[in-house]
Amino acid sequence: MMGIGFPELMIILVIIMIIFGAGKLPEIGSAFGRSIKNFKTSMKEAEEGDQIEGEAAKQDELAEGQPDLENMTEEEKEAHIRKKAQEEGDAKDRAMKEEADAFTASLPRKGSYDYSKDTEKKA
Numbered sequence: 141m142m143g144i145g146f147p148e149l150m151i152i153l154v155i156i157m158i159i160f161g162a163g164k165l166p167e168i169g170s171a172f173g174r175s176i177k178n179f180k181t182s183m184k185e186a187e188e189g190d191q192i193e194g195e196a197a198k199q200d201e202l203a204e205g206q207p208d209l210e211n212m213t214e215e216e217k218e219a220h221i222r223k224k225a226q227e228e229g230d231a232k233d234r235a236m237k238e239e240a241d242a243f244t245a246s247l248p249r250k251g252s253y254d255y256s257k258d259t260e261k262k263a
Contacts, residue, residue, distance in 0.1 A: 160168060212220065 156168075157165065
């Protein structure tokens, strides 16, 4: 794909000036800027709201020990199931790593192999 460089931007600007006129460009630019600013602030507010809700849910789960699956929304249930599966997967990964480390520890160390002993057995 081609990138948009300076010449392409200039062509787009000229076309916009022809369509809307030079007098409308500052209004269009400020409206566009305000809409981007509003979008960013609403995204920040939504993220902060999600964090607050997530922390409250974690505190409730810790207080109860088990989450209340009956009062959860479908998204919360799916998130809980994913979290539980992730924890189980992490536990299996740790067990497999410990098993692999134990096997690796049982192998002879580098430099402990003696080639001369192998050649004596063959001869």
